[in-house]
Amino acid sequence: MSPGRRPSFVDGTLWLDGRPRFLIAGEYPYYRDHHGRWAAKLGAMRDAGIEVVTCYVPWRHHEVGRGGDRRLCFAGDGNRDLVGFLELIAATGLLAVLKPGPFVHAELPFGGLPDRISPTLDPGRHAARSADGRLLPYQQFVLPSALDPAYLADATGWLRAVGLLLRPFLHPRGPVVAVQIGNEGNYGETSLPLDALDYSQPGAQAFARFAPGVAAPTLAGFPCSANGVISLASWASWSAEVLATGMAALADAVGPDVPVFTTYSPPARTDRDPGRAAGRYDAWLARNRVGAVTELPRAYTSWTGNVISDDEALVNYVLAAKGGRGPNIEENWGLSWADSSCAFPVVPIHHTLLGVACGATGVAVYPACATAGWGEHLAVAQTAGDPGQFEPPYGDAAPILLDARPGAAFAAVRVLTHFLAGRQHELAVSRPESGVRWGVHPTYAAVGAWDWAMNFAAGHGDWRVPSAERTLVPFVAHCLRRNLPFQLEELTGRAALDPAAGPLVAASGRFMERALQQRLARFAEHGGSLLVIGELPTLDEDLRPCAELADAVAGRVRVASGDGQPIGAAVEEWLNESCDVPVRARPGAWLELRRTTADPQDVLVFLFNRTGEPLRARSACGEHVVTADLVGGGCAVVQVSHGRLGACYVKGLNEQTGDGVPVRVRVGGDVLSTDRPCDLSALRGPGSDPRGGGGERGEDLAAGRGPGGFEVRTAAVRGEARVVLPEVP
Structure with a gap:
């Protein structure tokens, strides 16, 4: 459009x-x-x-x-x-x-x-x-x-x-x-x-x-x-x-x-x-x-x-x-x-x-x-x-x-x-990497919102719901610890739940609307990968017997109680057992998130260091290794374009602690580095297609566009940072 x-x-x-x-x-x-x-x-x-x-x-x-x-x-x-x-x-x-x-x-x-x-x-x-x-x-x-x-x-x-x-x-x-x-x-x-x-x-x-x-x-x-x-x-x-x-x-x-x-x-x-x-x-x-x-x-x-x-x-x-x-x-x-x-x-x-x-x-x-x-x-x-x-x-x-x-x-x-x-265009058209979908259930949210006011021991057991604090929050925390991509999606709506959109996690209590039980059953019957957190419902919204979901998916859907086994562990175990689901965690001491475009070989990799110590974040993007040195509390964005370094941003200075690390970013054989701690933005410009092209060997520079086609801007505590750009084949 x-x-x-x-x-x-x-x-x-x-x-x-x-x-x-x-x-x-x-x-x-x-x-x-x-x-x-x-x-x-x-x-x-x-x-x-x-x-x-x-x-x-x-x-x-x-x-x-x-x-x-x-x-x-x-x-x-x-x-x-x-x-x-x-x-x-x-x-x-x-x-x-x-x-x-x-x-x-x-x-x-x-x-x-x-x-x-x-x-x-x-x-x-x-x-x-x-x-x-x-x-x-x-x-x-x-x-x-x-x-x-x-x-x-x-x-x-x-x-x-x-x-x-x-x-x-x-x-x-x-x-x-x-x-x-x-x-x-x-x-x-x-x-x-x-x-x-x-x-x-x-x-x-x-x-x-x-x-x-x-x-x-x-x-x-x-x-x-x-x-x-x-x-x-x-x-x-x-x-x-x-x-x-x-x-x-x-x-x-x-x-x-x-x-x-x-x-x-x-x-x-x-x-x-x-x-x-x-x-x-x-x-x-x-x-x-x-x-x-x-x-x-x-x-x-x-x-x-x-x-x-x-x-x-x-x-x-x-x-x-x-x-x-x-x-x-x-x-x-x-x-x-x-x-x-x-x-x-x-x-x-x-x-x-x-x-x-x-x-x-x-x-x-x-x-x-x-x-x-x-x-x-x-x-x-x-x-x-x-x-x-x-x-x-x-x-x-x-x-x-x-x-x-x-x-x-x-x-x-x-x-x-x-x-x-x-990288305005890439940011405007890209989306977060697809991953596990968490199903937001409006009715459960409506009941859970009053969790603080209810005494479930006094007769509310049949419509007790797994609250977001006990389900969604630990799920999100686990995904962030394990670098597991995820998104939020409302379970109810006019359109059917699409199995092709990825695996789905749904919290469930003793009751669930009959219509939603039917939606989830159809999702599973059409090949959707579904994990239920809690228990399969046995009642509908009127608290009348209804086990349509349980009857339809018996033996074909994973159910995790959420009580004994931590939710995050249940999610990963479920994903690992689902051979047809490509979503996997990328564990590391850093937080990693990605944005992707219609071109599967053009990816923005975001890396965050939430520790107080410097570290080298390392990941794989397709067949190519991506690394970035991160100061404690620092972060970086690396554009991987057809196996080459297309652009990068690195926050190499932590003003709160006074620490810093020299920039060093690698994508495959491309390495960009500086001689001192600094913040850096490096953009491969028009006419320097990362998929290959003519040019001379990279050289040191403080700003401007170098032979590798990069435009660079830096900010250092003392002096100008000298930047070594990747070689161009």
Whole structure:
């Protein structure tokens, strides 16, 4: 499919001018900066290799006046001059993605919403409520229900105004290529428990229309019958549906000719809400329709913690990146109060490339610039926490300093963007390597999301489900330890499960919908390789006897209880016994992921060192050996093209520890090396086909294109790194 010149999203990838485009973006919160700094900062972003400027557009910033004098200001008023900012972006040769919320978070008062829309100040508005009746707060105000008619009228009016403003700036006439609607849902609920909202009056009415006669689940107790399953499943389906349709309605307000996407967050960490930790993965799966095709394209954010040193952060990050195809729209490079390790480029680069390896269709440096100079209307009244979250500069560790000079991370960004831009087409069209499919079961996620609230010993045994925390999480952790490729896929849907798409793992409890039992049975009967984690079901969704799956696959499907034998070991044993399944682990002390294209001989190999010591990662790509020397915490990407080194990126410096290793990358007989520790991007250019060709012997060089056809960029702590390029036969 080749769209026209107008920007659009196709399967999570942005298309511009009829071609797929890998997004290389950086966040610039213009509203936090003096408008006199805009031009210099944008120029510095361009010099860093950033191609797309992303920015929130805070409603409260552009709404001025009160009562009958209230109006929206987008031009000619200091840092409210969004028109002037877009004109500067265009003049600098950059593109833009606007993010007008309505709720944007962004460490702004009331998440960027005008105070007037809070039920705290306007009791006539309906507040968002949880299952136990608590109001959903944000800072000193209560958030309105996203279904409240007054809020919807105001929010759609705001977005309609933004849509009208940006039309003259839409690509190809202007720089705007897309608009982000919402921010991790309406209010960041994409990682919240399913009972967190919306039990408001408008929510209750909407649920009654969605599931007539079904009671919404409450904390008072769960009926030990099929009614309990129906209640939880209906509530989860409605929660996902109301989020999706709500985002679509907001997108419609911006306008039908504007490319729009939404965002979701990674699963919540254990320490976010310890009392509800048991169901957090299931709630995330259910609300976000993970593994399913969604109406609107989706990006993800990546606020998980340091994946190099934190196993929970690693699993959550990978789940977010594999949850749906789209760009990583926020990678923390500059907010040290959120994670002090972001100040060291080795950490956000490790994160960024991990997301790309898992399928991200773009990356974003957040924020790219340090800013200061916002007005009192954007100042948060601090009551607790780190003052760095609220005081200038915003983006204290950003690659571009307040005065637009390069910061400590600037050189590292330039090397990374050099590689990403140089292999933009390959990144846009490639996909993660096919592997074992984990089947996401929406009904099980719906029940498992309430795991923290249930007492299964008190009569819920028949509809106890294997929760994601006890099944999916150890499966993902094992795959990452053993370098076993995998993906997530929703089990339910209109299309039949395809045996040719690869082996399938499905968690199973005592009950399973009759229709899904039939789907899985057909999958196995048509030659699909199926592993069941748990027990073969004996009941259907009404808790009536149903063993269609068990009867159909008896003796032909592997069943692992998940209790005695670890899930990871069961998966590998099953794969090793399935001679017709080519998926195998690639064990090593490093993490290895791959992206592939339609050309099976063109592969991107991603290598990550999560240890504190240097190591040499070694793998095989077809008949060819691939090695890369990695500093502790470092990472590399190696393009293997028809048995030759097509390109590589190596993060050879660990700024956090002060360690480094000289670059040494090998693909078959091609060896690229440097004389000192450095970050490096090396791209074999047009006219230097890696499958062979004329040329002279490789030579030492610090930058530029050498006789081997490579264009090189490096960043070293001291001096220029000298690079020895592969010989060309």
